[in-house]
Amino acid sequence: MENENLHYDVVIIGGGPAGCSCALYTSRSSLKTCILDKNPAVGALAITHKIANYPGVSRETSGADLLQLMRDQAISYGTEYVQTQVYGVETNEDIKTVYTPEGTFKARTLVLATGAMGRTSTLPGEDEYLGRGVSYCATCDGAFYKNQEVVVYGSNQEAIDEALVLTKFASCVHWITNKKPGTSLNGVDILHSAENVRQWERTSVVAIQGNDEGVNSVELKQKSSGETISLNTTGVFVYSTGNLPITDFLHGQVTLNAEGGVCVDENMMTEISGVWAIGDIRNTPFKQAVVACADGCIAAMAIDRFLNQRKNFRLDWVHQ
Template identity: 45%
Template sequence: MPKHEVIVYSSTGCPYCEKVKSYLKEKGIEFEERNASIHKEYFEQLKERKIFGTPATFINGKLVLGFQEKKFIKLLGLSEEDKPVSSAPPQPESEESIFQPVNEKILEEVYDFVTIGGGPAGASAAVYAARGKLKTLVIDKAPKAGTLAITHKIANYPGVREEVTGLELLTRMQAQAKDFGAEFVRSTVLSVDFSNEIKMIEVAEGTIKAKSVFIAVGAKAPSSKINGEEEFTGRGVSYCSTCDAAFYQDQVVAVVGDNDEAIHEAETLAKYCKTVKLLIPTEQLKGETDLSPLEDNPKVEIYRRHRVREITGTDSVEKLVVLNDKKEVETWNVDGIFLYLGGMKPGTDFLNRAVMRDEEGYVIVDDHLRTNVDGVFAGGDARRTPIKQAVISAADGAIAALSAEQHVNKRSKLRPQYS
């Protein structure tokens, strides 16, 4: 493999930065890290280039903003199948050491329990299933791309007193399940056949067989973007205040969203910025989101029923085209915009008609998370919940695993795990 000059500008606490660094390490690519939140000179280097976000990776002088695997492959001369060449031993609780490729042994096995999705629901289910002596397999196509994995800070997960990144919390769950004997593979589920007692799960490498299945694929954001969003990502468009707030010291930014994350991020940005314009696309906030911390903040301006139509600028973000609450178009001068738009939909299209789903794709389940097909369960963001939280998804995983244990061992009732 040819030698490349790779420089990664990062920030402390940035999950996307960790994703870039992990990818480069996995591929055996040496790189120089420049932490812009610790070293002011690196921060200034980015600003001079009109780059207002991390990660910013330079490969032989060419810039890649954020985590863009296709660009990394092209600029580094890699292929999708390239394996790591680094001789460094994997860390015991890294995603690389937990998830393995699908091999012939896995395809020959009939598993007691297979969870499709390795997020908080799937990982929690794997803990309970493996500890309950079920031969357990977890399939995930992108272990670092789920909602929890890209959450930059978790401070309210029961039993975890310190603040951790979502990826760190998720990796702990997965490692615990692996300690109990669960196996983890990285692959994409193409289709399923639940018509027989042994369930068939088609992946690119072949067919995985299971006595019971837990659908824990989570939810994903719609693919549509605001005009100008992709063009200015890293140049004024951001998704993480922990990563990028310092770039906007004494400047004007907009925060767009109607959920708790948007409110929290606006509160954080107000500590740095001259003005934070909070645009709430709807009249009401989602769930139990509390707006009161911002209502008395002199740096925060709140605009309900305002939507961003377009993001414009030359080298970086300069203006927003906004549709106001009177359906009038306005142009606002801003230095940056932070996006926390909802609209999450369950990623269940691969199921087709294998189980019953509602009009939005959520799997229909009962109190034990059983679907209409015997031996198939669903939970987390794949089903309708009152509110989307990691702890709720983890609880779903526990219920599904205990229900699966009952099904596999043909018990008359659920058997709890006390000790």
């Protein structure tokens, strides 16, 4: 995507309740706002079956429906929503830079709202080969595996979505599932009918193996027989749901607390001027949708004040 002109007042990374609420307020304050969201179906609210304690909603509302209302509301006030996974940021300068497979985004302020659905590595070899065959992002890395055999491990919506992306590149996508994918998940039928997908049911990945050049095989264990199988592959995409704040794309640029949450002040600003953090990424003990929304509101009002105080700041672009 040619995007040299993608300049915003506010770029929000993460489109959960925290990010959408923040965007609603900043858009209504006429701040040019963009949400960059990896996948609207995989955040904590999106996977919540029923919400019964969000003020004002009916007992029958699913987390996904509530989130869609929030997203649509922000978009209706002018927020741009881009589905993409952020893999890096630069926060040192006054203008912040955000890197995605869709291109580079520039912003006067940056809001971190990626939630706490991150995972710890669980497989032998996962850490060792991360970036050398182990990946968590098919959109970012799928093209490296053109005409090669890859493994996708997981049975949640994220695993299915990522496997679908990989079918465009790989000669064979080995989809390893140790439990049956839920019936409400989208895309299972498409995977089953794809010619280059082979599903290994009731099977676990027990180790990722390789050499100096990277991954060359995975070791599988079949539940029914207990049999262990070595499967040759150069790419392993691991998707198991976790509960750690997602901060890998920050590459150590912000201070984290002992629990891995991003530290902020009472206005939700990090110690970096112009960078806020809201919602579950803060890893407080009170992880609730209404708290995430409140964080978003506080950050948005603080951002409005911050940008007003800096109105003499010389811009090198002009909004259309």
